[in-house]
Amino acid sequence: MDVESLGDLAQKQIRELIITGAFKPGQQLKEEELCSRFQISRPPIREAFKMLEAEGLVTRKPRRGVFVAEMTPKDIWEVYTLKAVIYQMAAALAMAVMTDEDAQALEAAVAQMTAVVASPPVDLRQYQLHHRVFHEIVMTLAGNDRLAKIERNLRFQVSRISYTSLKDPTHLQASLAYHRQIAAAMKQGDRPLACRLMKAHVLEALDLALTLLPVDSGEPVRDRGAAPLSADADLLEVAL
Amino acid sequence: MDVESLGDLAQKQIRELIITGAFKPGQQLKEEELCSRFQISRPPIREAFKMLEAEGLVTRKPRRGVFVAEMTPKDIWEVYTLKAVIYQMAAALAMAVMTDEDAQALEAAVAQMTAVVASPPVDLRQYQLHHRVFHEIVMTLAGNDRLAKIERNLRFQVSRISYTSLKDPTHLQASLAYHRQIAAAMKQGDRPLACRLMKAHVLEALDLALTLLPVDSGEPVRDRGAAPLSADADLLEVAL
DNA sequence: TTTTCGTCTATTGTATACAATAAAGGTGAA
DNA sequence: TTCACCTTTATTGTATACAATAGACGAAAA
Known part of the structure; x- marks a missing residue:
């Protein structure tokens, strides 16, 4: 028991x-x-x-x-860049085994998210819930338990921040649009597009998270080079 | 104390x-x-x-x-496909901040590996040591502690298997060649090539690991689809 | 002979008790 | 008044003791 x-x-x-x-x-x-x-x-x-x-x-x-644990801008950067890669890998793996029913399940999740946003006052908890369903479908299809465990862990680490991000109406709209496009790209089997959208989605969230973070800790983000602590989209262009 | x-x-x-x-x-x-x-x-x-x-x-x-923990073929597949992505991300990040001295350090590690292989009987422990130095340089340059932690964890999980793989002379030579090419590509700033090589290196190791594994457990590797449990190089083609 | 039930034992799960250490506060002298 | 040092106290680190449960073994009945 x-x-x-x-x-x-x-x-x-x-x-x-x-x-x-x-x-x-x-x-x-x-x-x-x-x-x-x-x-x-x-x-x-x-x-x-x-x-x-x-x-x-x-x-x-x-x-x-x-x-x-405290989250410095460096920590935020670490988590979100990792999430960008993890989600892309998940999408790529998922698309290899995805059926029409799976695509419809994704679209259903997007529809739920849309419904929540369309009926103010927006219930962020509800949106977060359907958002999670969307990504859980992808992770399950990916079929890599370790990948899922890492994603789960990263999500925990920035859960408060990502929730706060949703309070930004612009970001909320953007998030919704991204997921709609991602679902479409995955359905059509356009892997490069799906991956690019996943990456862009996460890196946009990173930029917002960095602005939301209290600017109390002014420690340097990267040890070497003058690379800014932002969404280096090009930098994360690798071949899975 | x-x-x-x-x-x-x-x-x-x-x-x-x-x-x-x-x-x-x-x-x-x-x-x-x-x-x-x-x-x-x-x-x-x-x-x-x-x-x-x-x-x-x-x-x-x-x-x-x-x-x-026991390692089924599915587990092997999970760890190595993740390693492929993790290493590519590390290489991409590292190249953004790499200096000439860093490139020389990489080449020095390759030289050490070469020396070990060139002087039979080959000391596998020694090779493994320099091999690890190579990847540690890359991980340090990447500057993402969480990425490093994940890599470390994945390495632990397949440490015995990866060590056994080195006993295959063909694979040992291939490993050496890969690292030489990766160091060169990173030095020249050819990110796509470096990433492709990293991916190919890890996925080749995956194929070998799967053949080395005792075939006692015949459980299905992927739940959905008939995708073989092998190195789907194309599948891991995503945009970091 | 096989199956089922009960007891027994080995091992984990939990609680209480003790030891050690580091930070905080106070007291003394300079 | 300030700084250094000692004492105290709160908190973690460790050990021992007790409880509970799951599996194994054996005995008895079908």
């Missing part, structure tokens, strides 16, 4: 608290505090910490404690 | 035992056995298990125990 250990449960709950923003970046997570919150003892909490650390959601300072 | 916790130490040691093949795939890792081996108590061992599980090196069956 209760197959999940308390450690796994705690991991999920703490993760949820982090990605929803209840636990803010930089905040220390004290073991005893979480013990009393979840009414369990410390070992499961510690195990949850270890897993969350591996996921990159918390950082551990030895003998100091664990803290919610 | 001893900044690392026993859990972190245990993780490293167990991981080393797994990737060197001392702990075989499918083998159960009993907590008490490792306790007596490392002369520590169970909590640090359990923490190490959690981290290794997140890395994908072990799988945990609830109330049963943890087992060294």
Whole structure:
């Protein structure tokens, strides 16, 4: 019945608290505090910490404690550029096995997204939900569990930021348009176009995320060269 | 001084035992056995298990125990196709900031690899070492820590297999030739060529790995379609 | 002979207790 | 008043002890 250990449960709950923003970046997570919150003892909490650390959601300072991971502009850049590549790979793999029904499922997801946007006030949670369905269809078709795991992890790391991005009406419209075009390109079997659109979609999100980020941390983004910390579309032009 | 916790130490040691093949795939890792081996108590061992599980090196069956992860052909395919994309992205990013000195460092690594191959009996460990230096230079230049972490993880998962692959003289020669060409392409700034070579290099390794794998598990590789579980070079043609 | 049920044991899951360390605060002297 | 050092305290790191569960083995009945 209760197959999940308390450690796994705690991991999920703490993760949820982090990605929803209840636990803010930089905040220390004290073991005893979480013990009393979840009414369990410390070992499961510690195990949850270890897993969350591996996921990159918390950082551990030895003998100091664990803290919610902070996102610098560099971190944002890292996650989004990776997402651009991951999504392109997923799209390419998915198109190799996609059927007409799959294409229709994608279009249905886009239709749902359209419906949400068309009926103000826009329910962002709802939009996010259908948006996720869209990408989940693609990931499932791709058939690479490790790819899906990486995508999931990257999504967690920028979940708050990507949610905030949707509050920008212009970006919301652009996002919707992108997904409509991506679905069409995938249906028609135009792989280069689908990949280009996927890349452009993610890199546009990156640009917005960088502007949304509080500009408190002015650390350099790239160590070498004067490459700006932005959406270098050309740079991500590689052959999968 | 001893900044690392026993859990972190245990993780490293167990991981080393797994990737060197001392702990075989499918083998159960009993907590008490490792306790007596490392002369520590169970909590640090359990923490190490959690981290290794997140890395994908072990799988945990609830109330049963943890087992060294097994690699099916599907798993091999997943890891290598991901590596192909990861390495291409790394190469593309690296070339954007690469200096002449960096190019020379790459060529130096290739020279070391060449020297090892030229002096039989070939010291595979030594070759592997210089091979890793080559890719580490590229990853460092890429400047994406998350990308590096993913690459590291993927490398761990197929470390035994990739080592075994080197015992094939033909593949060893091909590997060397690839890296020489990749270094040249990166030096000349020919990004498409460098990416294509990276992809071809990894996908060739995939084909070999699939033949080397014991054919005990005949499970289907892809759920949908009749796509063969091989190096679909074209399929991985996407725009980073 | 086979199958099923029950007990038993080995192993994981959880809790409590103890040790060690690092940061914070206070006290002393310069 | 300020700085250095000591003491204290809060928090993590580790160990031991207990509980629960799943699998194995054996016995009994069909």
